Amino acid sequence: MNEELTRHIHLLKYADLSKRVDSLVTLNEMIGAMTPVTAPVLVRRANEMVSAFTHVMIEVFDKPVEEVNLRFAKYFISIVLKACSCREIMA
Numbered sequence: 001m002n003e004e005l006t007r008h009i010h011l012l013k014y015a016d017l018s019k020r021v022d023s024l025v026t027l028n029e030m031i032g033a034m035t036p037v038t039a040p041v042l043v044r045r046a047n048e049m050v051s052a053f054t055h056v057m058i059e060v061f062d063k064p065v066e067e068v069n070l071r072f073a074k075y076f077i078s079i080v081l082k083a084c085s086c087r088e089i090m091a
Contacts, residue, residue, distance in 0.1 A: 001041050005030060009045060013052040017072060020056065024079050031082055031089070039088045046089045053080050 008023040008030075015023065027049070034042060042049075057080070060073055083089055 001030070001038055002045070005041060005045050006048070009048050009052045013055045017069065021072060021075070024075060028079050028082065031079075031086055034086070034088060042086075042089055043091065049083065049089070053083070 004026070008026045011019045012023040012027070030038065030042065056076060060068060060076065
């Protein structure tokens with residue numbers, strides 16, 4: 001799981017829109033299916049994940065509104081909220 005998480009964080013930060021969406025879906029699934037076994041991996045990578053969220057947020061919302069892919073932005077914000085609402089990740 002560690003390698004997969006690292007790969008999806010990297011893709012979220014640097015890939016094209018399609019791969020970013022795929023990475024968000026996977027991160028959403030990982031956060032939603034957190035268990036005592038997977039939680040430590042997510043916690044170890046929390047800073048990297050938040051860094052990727054920040055990178056994407058700046059890139060997406062630094063554009064004029066007309067250029068923002070609103071569907072992606074809405075989904076992205078919902079995943080950020082989910083991650084930031086997770087007590088284990090934000091500890």
